Amino acid sequence: MIKVIVDCFGGDHSPTENILGAIEALNLHEDLFILLTGDKDIINPILEKETYDKSRLEILDAKEVISCNEVPTLATFRKKDSSLMRAIETLKDDESYAGMVSLASTGALLVGSTIKIKKLDNVIRPACIPIMPTMNNDIVAVCDSGANVDCSKEELLQFAEMGSLYLKCCFNKENPRVALLNIGTEEIKGDNLRKEAYPLLKECKSINFVGNMESRDLLTGDYDLVVSDGFAGNVLIKSTEGTAIELLKLLKRTFTKSFKNKMGALILKKDIYEIKDFMDPNNYGGALLIGLRKLVVKAHGNAKRVSVRKSVEIVYNLAKNNFLEKMKEELAKTFVEEKQSVEEGK
Amino acid sequence: MIKVIVDCFGGDHSPTENILGAIEALNLHEDLFILLTGDKDIINPILEKETYDKSRLEILDAKEVISCNEVPTLATFRKKDSSLMRAIETLKDDESYAGMVSLASTGALLVGSTIKIKKLDNVIRPACIPIMPTMNNDIVAVCDSGANVDCSKEELLQFAEMGSLYLKCCFNKENPRVALLNIGTEEIKGDNLRKEAYPLLKECKSINFVGNMESRDLLTGDYDLVVSDGFAGNVLIKSTEGTAIELLKLLKRTFTKSFKNKMGALILKKDIYEIKDFMDPNNYGGALLIGLRKLVVKAHGNAKRVSVRKSVEIVYNLAKNNFLEKMKEELAKTFVEEKQSVEEGK
Numbered sequence: 192m193i194k195v196i197v198d199c200f201g202g203d204h205s206p207t208e209n210i211l212g213a214i215e216a217l218n219l220h221e222d223l224f225i226l227l228t229g230d231k232d233i234i235n236p237i238l239e240k241e242t243y244d245k246s247r248l249e250i251l252d253a254k255e256v257i258s259c260n261e262v263p264t265l266a267t268f269r270k271k272d273s274s275l276m277r278a279i280e281t282l283k284d285d286e287s288y289a290g291m292v293s294l295a296s297t298g299a300l301l302v303g304s305t306i307k308i309k310k311l312d313n314v315i316r317p318a319c320i321p322i323m324p325t326m327n328n329d330i331v332a333v334c335d336s337g338a339n340v341d342c343s344k345e346e347l348l349q350f351a352e353m354g355s356l357y358l359k360c361c362f363n364k365e366n367p368r369v370a371l372l373n374i375g376t377e378e379i380k381g382d383n384l385r386k387e388a389y390p391l392l393k394e395c396k397s398i399n400f401v402g403n404m405e406s407r408d409l410l411t412g413d414y415d416l417v418v419s420d421g422f423a424g425n426v427l428i429k430s431t432e433g434t435a436i437e438l439l440k441l442l443k444r445t446f447t448k449s450f451k452n453k454m455g456a457l458i459l460k461k462d463i464y465e466i467k468d469f470m471d472p473n474n475y476g477g478a479l480l481i482g483l484r485k486l487v488v489k490a491h492g493n494a495k496r497v498s499v500r501k502s503v504e505i506v507y508n509l510a511k512n513n514f515l516e517k518m519k520e521e522l523a524k525t526f527v528e529e530k531q532s533v534e535e536g537k
Numbered sequence: 538m539i540k541v542i543v544d545c546f547g548g549d550h551s552p553t554e555n556i557l558g559a560i561e562a563l564n565l566h567e568d569l570f571i572l573l574t575g576d577k578d579i580i581n582p583i584l585e586k587e588t589y590d591k592s593r594l595e596i597l598d599a600k601e602v603i604s605c606n607e608v609p610t611l612a613t614f615r616k617k618d619s620s621l622m623r624a625i626e627t628l629k630d631d632e633s634y635a636g637m638v639s640l641a642s643t644g645a646l647l648v649g650s651t652i653k654i655k656k657l658d659n660v661i662r663p664a665c666i667p668i669m670p671t672m673n674n675d676i677v678a679v680c681d682s683g684a685n686v687d688c689s690k691e692e693l694l695q696f697a698e699m700g701s702l703y704l705k706c707c708f709n710k711e712n713p714r715v716a717l718l719n720i721g722t723e724e725i726k727g728d729n730l731r732k733e734a735y736p737l738l739k740e741c742k743s744i745n746f747v748g749n750m751e752s753r754d755l756l757t758g759d760y761d762l763v764v765s766d767g768f769a770g771n772v773l774i775k776s777t778e779g780t781a782i783e784l785l786k787l788l789k790r791t792f793t794k795s796f797k798n799k800m801g802a803l804i805l806k807k808d809i810y811e812i813k814d815f816m817d818p819n820n821y822g823g824a825l826l827i828g829l830r831k832l833v834v835k836a837h838g839n840a841k842r843v844s845v846r847k848s849v850e851i852v853y854n855l856a857k858n859n860f861l862e863k864m865k866e867e868l869a870k871t872f873v874e875e876k877q878s879v880e881e882g883k
Contacts, residue, residue, distance in 0.1 A: 326783050337720050340728035374683050374771040382686035382768045406772040407779025422728045423772050425720040426752040430773050433753025434780040437672050438816070442788075445808045455804030462791045462798060470784070 192224050192247075193510045194288045195503050196281055199229030200256040200274040202294030203493045206230075209294060210237050212499020216507065217243050219500070223507055226281065226288070228253050229274040253277040257299050275299060282485050283307045289510035290486025292477065292502040297489055301338055304480060304487045311515070313522040315346050317482035318421070319489065320354055321428060322362075324469055327412035332358060333372075334418060336478060337425035344387040347371070347418050348395060349525075353481045354416040355398045356521055360512040361479075361505055367415035370404035372423055377403070384420060392418070397525065406430075435470040476501030479509075486510065538570050538593075539856045540634045541849050542627055545575030546602040546620040548640030549839045552576075555640060556583050558845020562853065563589050565846075569853055572627065572634070574599050575620040599623040603645050625649045628831050635856035636832025638823065638848040640840055647684055650826060650833045657861070659868040661692050663828035664767070665835065666700055667774060668708075670815055673758035678704060679718075680764060682824060683771035690733040693717070693764050694741060699827045700762040701744045702867055706860040707825075707851055713761035716750035718769055723749065730766060738764070743871065752776075781816040822847030825855075832856065 197213040199206040206229055213225045224247045227234055231252040238248075255273035270276055275295045282291050282304075293300050297319065310317050318335035325331050334354040339346060351369045358364040371392055373381045378389060380403055392400045404414055406427050419427065442463070446456035456463065468474055474497055477490035486509050490502040509515070543559040545552040552575055559571045570593045573580055577598040584594075601619035616622055621641045628637050628650075639646050643665065656663050664681035671677050680700040685692060697715045704713040717738055719727045724735060726749055738746045750760055752773050765773065788809070792802035802809065814820055820843055823836035832855050836848040855861070 326787065340720065340731075372772065374686065374768060374775075382766075385686075385768075405779075406776035407782070409776060410780065410783045420728075422720060422731075423769050426718065426769050426772050427776050429720075430752035430755060430776040431780045433751075434756065434777045435784060436753070437756045438781060438784050438812075441672060441812055441815070445805065445812060448808065452805055452808060455801045458801030458804075459791065459798055462794065466784075466787055466791060469787075 192222050193220070193507050194224040194226065195506045195510075196226045196228060196251075196278045196288055196291035197499070197503065198274045198278045198291065198293035198295060199227050199234055200253075201296070201492075202490070204495055205294060206233055207237055208495045209499055210234060211241070212494070212496035213248075213292075213503060214238075214241050214243050215496055215500040216503035217247060220504075220507055223247065223503075225249075225503070226251055226278075228278040228281070230254055251277050251281060257295055275303060279303045279307045282487070288485070290488065290506035292488045292490055292499065292506060294477075294490045294492055294494055294499070296492075297337065300487065300489050301480060304483055304485075308483050308485050308487065310482050311484055311519060311522060313525070314353075314482040315343075315349055317480050318346075318350050318353070319478050320350075320357060320481050321478035322475055323409065323428070323431065324475065325410050325412035329412050329415075330362060330475070331409060331412070331414055332416050333409075333424050333428055334416065334481065335421040335424050336419075336428050337421045338480070339421040340425075341422075342384065342420035344384060344391055347384070347388040347420070348391045349482075351392055351395065351398045351400070351416065351418045352521060352525060353518065354418065356514065356518055357479060357481060357509075358415055360514040360517065361508045364415050366399045368401045368413070369398050369416045369418060370401055370414040372406065372417050372419035372427060373403035374405065375403065376405060388418075397521065432472065439467060439470065473498045474501075476505045479505060484515070486515070538568050539566070539853050540570040540572065541852045541856075542572045542574060542597075542624045542634055542637035543845070543849065544620045544624045544637065544639035544641060545573050545580055546599075547642070547838075548836070550841055551640060552579055553583055554841045555845055556580060557587070558840070558842035559594075559638075559849060560584075560587050560589050561842055561846040562849035563593055566850075566853060569593065569849075571595075571849070572597055572624075574624040574627070575602075576600055597623050597627060603641055621645060621649060625653050628833070629653045634831070636834065636852035638834045638836055638845065638852060640823075640836045640838055640845070642838075643683065643835055646833065646835050647826060650829055650831075654829050654831050654833065656828050657830055657865060657868060659871070660699075660828035661689070661695055663826050664692075664696050664699070665824050666696075666703060666827050667824035668821055669755065669774070669777065670821065671756050671758035675758050675761075676708060676821075677755060677758070677760055678762045679755075679770050679774055680762065680827065681767040681770050682765075682774050683767045684826070685767040686771075687768075688730065688766035690730060690737055693730070693734040693766070694737045695828075697738055697741065697744045697746070697762065697764045698867065698871060699864065700764065702860065702864055703825060703827060703855075704761055706858040706863065707854045710761050712745045714747045714759070715744045715762045715764060716747055716760040718752065718763050718765035718773060719749035720751065721749065722751060734764075743867065778818065785813060785816065819844045820847075822851045825851060830861070832861070 319338040320334040665684040666680040
């Protein structure tokens with residue numbers, strides 16, 4: 192049985208969509224067990240209307256909620272009876288749980304889980320790795336997307352190693368193509384950090400490094416994993432999402448501008464909805480906080496049930512494929528290799 | 538008479554579109570004089586078909602071309618008879634010329650013009666400031682978009698000051714709203730550079746600083762100038778452009794996928810073209826290299842005549858509004874103020 196905790200509060204459509212997403216996952220996977228954290232009196236009436244295997248779902252009562260406006264560190268430690276902190280504490284203390292999904296603010300989730308759950312041995316710093324759709328109906332992951340704003344070259348290398356393993360274990364990508372986010376594709380391009388990181392990535396045998404990439408090519412499908420410091424990674428993710436949102440708004444305005452246009456749009460309706468769906472983060476799972484001792488997935492703040500279900504499935508898939516065990520081995524190996532390299536004076 | 542040099546070679550549609558863009562500008566402004574640099578034997582046959590005031594146009598013969606694949610420093614200095622180097626040398630030596638427009642590679646143009654034309658007194662480093670369209674039919678400028686990948690807080694402050702003056706003199710923006718590109722809007726957000734730059738920008742009296750902004754809001758029209766280091770600025774610009782391009786491709790595929798869709802698209806044709814035009818960098822002028830002793834505008838590599846014409850008009854407008862004189866005054870003032878602040882032990 193794979194046991195996953197779902198934080199029912201936090202997020203624009205919580206708790207209903209959080210709960211319904213968890214139920215969807217439960218009904219799809221017979222060896223999945225879900226623990227919901229949050230106010231029992233609010234959760235139970237929603238559950239009552241649903242059909243699911245009751246032996247595989249439990250509720251852990253928690254009366255408080257951490258809002259997006261609270262300072263992460265304070266909120267995390269003061270509100271011990273929040274649905275988020277109950278989830279984190281349970282994940283930390285109960286070995287039987289593989290991971291958790293939360294829609295809480297990235298800051299609160301990151302601070303709480305890093306301090307309580309702690310990082311794996313040999314991990315420099317945990318990172319945030321969201322996935323995005325590409326134009327050839329595949330996905331691309333970005334690591335780091337904002338957890339670490341000031342990074343070293345060694346961190347970038349580790350993002351590449353951890354991210355590659357993630358794509359192998361969760362999305363069946365055999366030999367993920369890793370690219371370094373840069374301002375040009377030539378090897379000599381970039382700031383000091385990129386110039387230092389490039390040779391490290393190039394020499395690393397455990398990853399499939401394909402070179403530098405430019406932000407304009409994120410969605411082309413030419414890359415599986417984009418490695419970046421958290422600052423530029425955050426700029427990349429948000430500008431891609433933001434541009435898509437603004438363009439879709441513009442399209443909507445065009446389609447409803449006149450009676451004639453409305454007729455044209457009606458003919459195209461189904462296919463236009465497909466484009467909208469395609470760009471909607473709601474149809475993808477959340478971002479894994481990679482490098483922790485347990486699996487923690489941050490779902491979008493505006494996630495609906497599909498996105499919550501897919502986030503639960505990220506934890507489920509990774510647990511089934513022994514992701515954390517493989518990562519421990521990989522990190523230990525790399526750590527030994529690097530030590531040897533240093534000793535050999537390479 | 539405002540005298541502007543146009544480099545006729547370099548760019549995907551050169552020399553024809555470079556020349557036709559220059560002619561368009563010439564026919565719109567009676568007090569504009571154009572010097573075309575490039576191979577006379579290729580330029581003349583194109584000119585012969587056009588109608589324009591021949592007394593306001595000259596050609597400076599140059600037989601070599603710098604391609605995009607050449608290493609900028611080498612190319613710039615070895616190819617003395619290239620259309621780019623002839624343009625730069627003339628701009629440097631002949632006081633009567635206000636500025637130049639080139640479609641050559643950013644690297645070659647930046648290296649060539651920084652070394653030959655030199656920067657204005659008190660400028661730390663010249664920067665690249667492109668403009669983009671916003672959803673409310675206005676524009677937003679980004680400084681720096683890639684000329685300086687490793688920046689100090691003082692440089693970010695100067696980008697804000699120089700960029701504000703640019704928007705005032707070229708686009709009649711009285712009090713441009715300046716934002717700092719960051720990973721969140723709260724004051725405490727960001728990496729070390731952002732945390733250091735924020736108070737400097739907040740305290741600066743010569744700019745209208747409105748706080749941090751996220752990359753997703755670039756096109757909303759809430760900001761006039763986005764200040765960033767060149768690395769993140771480059772990621773921002775290119776991911777915005779790239780996402781728009783990929784989405785428009787997707788839209789095109791949808792519109793041509795079936796007979797039914799083609800009919801729907803036919804009805805919407807005019808308005809869809811408007812969206813396409815709106816996102817097309819070709820309909821906007823190029824990026825000013827700001828901080829140099831003369832006006833140098835880098836037009837898009839795929840610029841067509843409209844974009845070349847608008848790039849010429851950037852130089853024309855700035856020259857008419859005494860931009861460089863105002864910038865010298867502004868920089869001298871800021872320089873004195875900062876020196877005083879230091880002396881007063883602030």
